Amino acid sequence: MKIAVDAMGGDNAPQTVVAGVERARDEFTDLEFILFGKENEIKKYLKNEDRIKIVHTDEEIVMNDEPVRAIRRKKNSSMVLAAKAVKEQQADAFFSCGNTGALLAAGLLIVGRIKGITRPGLLSTMPVLGQTDGAFNLLDSGANAENKPEHLHQYAILGKYYAQRVRGIENPRIGLLNNGTEPHKGSQVTQAAYHLLSADESLNFVGNVEANAILKGVADVVVADGFTGNAVLKAIEGAAGAMVHLLKETIMKSGVVGKLGALLLKSSLSGLKDKMDQSRYGGAVLLGVKAPVVKAHGASDSTAVYYTLRQIHKMLKEEMVPELVSYFAQQEEKKAAQKTEEKND
Known part of the structure; x- marks a missing residue:
């Protein structure tokens, strides 16, 4: 190869x-x-x-x-x-x-x-909090600014194959990124995509998922249009970086006791940093x-x-x-x- x-x-x-x-x-x-x-x-x-x-x-x-x-x-x-x-x-x-x-x-x-x-999408792998090796796939994470419902349906299929073959998940849960979990929520595109995904019996579709839940592992594959997916990806990356910076700043300002506590927790804090390091999950794949x-x-x-x-x-x-x-x-x-x-x- x-x-x-x-x-x-x-x-x-x-x-x-x-x-x-x-x-x-x-x-x-x-x-x-x-x-x-x-x-x-x-x-x-x-x-x-x-x-x-x-x-x-x-x-x-x-x-x-x-x-x-x-x-x-x-x-x-x-x-x-x-x-x-x-x-x-x-x-x-x-x-x-x-x-x-x-x-x-x-x-x-x-x-x-x-x-x-019809429209290839960019797949990124992100961490799931609370699980040692937990992760989920997000696509499209930025290849296309606009998408049609049929594109989101294809992303679900592409994400399913990736999760099965590369991540070893037999029947990956597919979620549609939306501003609410109810079927009628979202734009005309996401509502139409919801019906397409629900009707495809080959997919383990778990319904709409909200951005504040995806890091909790509600789905193995999260489908979104490229504009929204990229915005969510950048928001997660930015929040992770900000939290690490804030933690360091807090420790440095906390005096001797805080620094001693940080020293005792050094291995745990390193594990947290590694967990939020997206690069350990590989690169973004154009599927x-x-x-x-x-x-x-x-x-x-x-x-x-x-x-x-x-x-x-x-x-x-x-x-x-x-x-x-x-x-x-x-x-x-x-x-x-x-x-x-x-x-x-």
Whole structure:
């Protein structure tokens, strides 16, 4: 299994990217990597080249580049070449810590949508409080500003497959993010989506879920339009960061007794910090395209890169994307047969 890596994407590239790649390479003997970027800079941090190939390019997409324009104009950038490697079946998955918009554009325009998927969505994994390894998936977490009810229905299906194959949940609970739990709550889009999800017997739909409950584990997969999902994601990240900062500030102002108490609770506080660290759950996955396309945060360290590559390894090993391709191909065949039947009638 080969992963194409945009080695120049991210705030600390290529150093952290290379370190994360080598850690994943050393752990997973069935993985190979193709690193796209400036060869001299990559080799500066590379300890050994076992199962790692470097493809040199001086061109890169930076964070302030306009996404679609950058993909079309910077054809020899590390991100575009990594995406093309997947399209041309030289690699099985694509990873970057770079410009999110450009990665989404590369996934859609170069890797390509799965037939039958109308609007791919971005899936993020978030922690569930009170559970040691508890987590839930949120999608769409920012790929689309607006969605139709049928898009949310497809997100539920995509999220279900991810939760089953990657997280090992046999019958994941699907929740629809809304401003109330009652079926009639929300916009016209969420009300229509509620009916679609309720009618799909293949889904374990648990109804509407509110934002103040999702961290409590009310659903394994939370479905939302991209605008709302991204706002909730950023709010959770911001609140977690603010709480850590507030806790540190309180301890520093509490005098000797408070500092001694913090010292005694050091291991517990470290566990809390790790629990709220989203990077340990992997990167954001663009679901609905023909291969795993995964984005890690621009400020990712080598550990976050490693966790994301471990996540991609799981997706490839479980053959999640081929299963999605097969499922939606069957759905398209059913639609075509139904149209033919209606026409004959």
